[in-house]
Amino acid sequence: MEIQRPVIKLMVLHSQHNNNNSPLSNTKSKWRISFSRSSSSPTKTETPVTKPEIPSEFLCPISGSLMADPIIVSSGHSYERACVIASKTLGFTPTPPPDFSTIIPNLALKSAILNWCHRWSFPPPQPLDIAAAEKLIFSLMAKTRKVSVSEKELIQAIKDKPLVRLDHAATELDRRPNYFNSSSDESVASSSRVLQLTTRPSCFSSPSSTEIEPNSSSPEEDAVLIKLNSNSISETEEALVSIRGVTKVDEASRINLCTTRIISVLKSLIVSRYTTVQVNATAVLVNLSLEKTNKVKIVRSGIVPSLVDVLKSGVLEAQEHCAGLIFSLSLEDENKTAIGVLGGLEPLLHLIKVGSELIRHDSCLALYHLSLIQSNRRKLVKLGGVQILLNMVRLGEMTNRVLLILCNMASCSLSRPALLDSGGVECMVWVLRREVSESTKESCVAVLYGLSYDGGLRFKGLAMAANVVEELVKVERCGRERAKLKAKRVLEVLRAQMEDDASSPENEIDWEELLNSGESVSRSRCVNSSEF
Structure with missing residues (x-):
């Protein structure tokens, strides 16, 4: 809108005198200044401001x-970060196909966007939620993906004509983090049947009737195998995404698609050099393992060595799925020994220290269930697992969860000497002296109870040196019921040994020599730790 400016008019009035002809000295000038609006420019009406x-x-x-939150990928394109993460998770390839192998924050573009919003009074954008991004990607895939007739028939046949119907899945890995709450007491309560340490270590058994597959394959299975074995990577990715979706929600499909031939193909795909193929193949196996009848079948297919390779060198998302898969498979007693023999313990021990939060959770759960088997406890000792677990407790890393594994180690005569030699008693007393939760104290007392199980003289010497009696008395007075009971039993063991020593002065023991011996001596037997 044009602003009207006032026009200054200067009016000069001259009054001349007759007798003075000089224009300078005899002329008196009067100046008048007036203000008025210019009528030369017409008034314009205001127009509304349009958004740019x-x-x-x-x-x-x-x-x-x-x-x-813009990021730039290797191909030079810029995307919203949440959209890239959702695309990688779901195996979606935008047009033009970008390279998602490297992701770098595009700070310059972000600053330009914010400056533009500030300049035009435009509300700044809010970061997109991952769930919303996945929903968006699903809708894009539904629009762009051309589903063949055979795939439609496959999904419909699985839903309409299931071979087996189960009331519920054995476990839900989508809720895995719920196994670890703020206290170990809740973790113990959620798996109380296993914590009784009475699990039957049976590694082999005759297959049941539900594990025997018919010789003739179904048309649905053949259609899946054709897509999975396709020479086109995009077609293989499309098949994996479809199978992943249907096995996530349909119980019957998890039974129908868990065949020897399909698992064999998935075993080769989980070590693929293509990220989306590797991620979706491991995710499909996680879904299949939700059914109890599939767990043994998957392990017997010989897939554990490939899973170990993914844990060691796979992409992060595939490692997360793989850790959850091994945890799911370890719930079955018949799989525990096989996973330990085939090398599953070593990468799990490594990942509980350096993995992502989800990987550490699932690796810890898997190690807990695997350590219920005596042969796996022996292997954990050889791998230096006792020292690794105690160091994590000292550093305060996943203390409640690691203590559950140490409870299993302390309850076994094969791993107990290594726990004593690595400073297990001192570590438990150190935790008890800190301001920790009641459930953590209970777990520490449970470890001490396991170490005192055979009444060994070495445990007595270490307990006396660490002044464990003082801390156990506090727990016996103010702790919870289960902690009180275990603390009382450990104190009874120590008092009984003191009374025996007092009544037998001829059997004086050099405690200093015993503490430095590095052996676990017992009145009933002596277990030499060199066997490890």
Whole structure:
């Protein structure tokens, strides 16, 4: 709108005198200044301000929305971070196909977007939620993906004509983090049947009737195998995404698709050099393992060595799925020994220290269930697992969860000497002296109870040196019922040994020599730790 400026008019009035002809000295000038509005420019009406058009380079090519957290990939394209994560998880390839192998925050573009929003009084964009991004990707896949007739028939046949119906899945890995709450007491309560340490270590058994597959394959299985064995990577990815979706929600499909031939193909796909193939193949196996009848079948297919390779060198998402898969498979007693023999313990021990939060959770759960078997406890000792677990307790890393594994180790005569030699008693007393939860104290007392099980003289010497009696008395007075009971039993063991020593002065023991011996001596037997 044009602003009207006032026009200054200068009026000069001259009054001349007759007798003075000089223009300078005899002329008196009077100046008048007046203000008026210019009538030369007509008044214009105000027009509404229109919102500017968003520059195309500020829009995410996948979502089409203004980017809040832009990242740049190896191919040079910029995307919203949540859209890239969802695309990698679900195996979606935008157009043009980008390279998602390297992701770098695009700070310059983010700053330009914020400056543009501030300049035009435009509300700044909010980061997209992962769940919303996955929903968006699913909708894009539904629009762009051409589903063949055979695939439609496969999904419909699985839903309409299931071979087996189960009331519920054996476990739900989508809720895996719930196994670890704020206290170990809740973890113990959620698996109380296993913590009784009475699990039957049976590694082999005759197959049941539900594990025997018919010789003739079904058309649905043949259709799946054709897609999985396709020479086109995109077609293989499409088949894996479809199978992953249907096995996630349908129980019967998990039974029908868990055949020897399909598992054999998946075994080769989980070590693929293509990220989306590797991630989706491991995710399909996780879904199949939810059914109890599939757990032994999957392990017997010989897939554990491939899972170990993924744990060691797979991409992060595949490692997360793989750790959850081994945890799911370890719930079955018949699989525990096989997983330990085939090398599953070593990468799990490594990942509980350096893995992501989800990997550490599932690896800890898997080690807990695997350590219920005596042969696996022996292997954990050889791998230095006792020292690793005690160091994690000292550093305060996943203390409640690691203590559950140490309870299994302390209850076994094969792993107990290594726990004593590594400073297990001192570590438990150190935790008891800190401000910790009641459930953590109970777990520490449970470890001490396991170490005192055979009444060994070495445990007595270490307990006396660490002044464990003082801490156990506190737990016996103020702890919870289960902690009180175990603390009382450990104190009874120590008092009984003191009375025996007092009544037998001829059997004086050099405690200093015993503490430095590195052996676990017992009145009933002597277990030499060199056997490890």
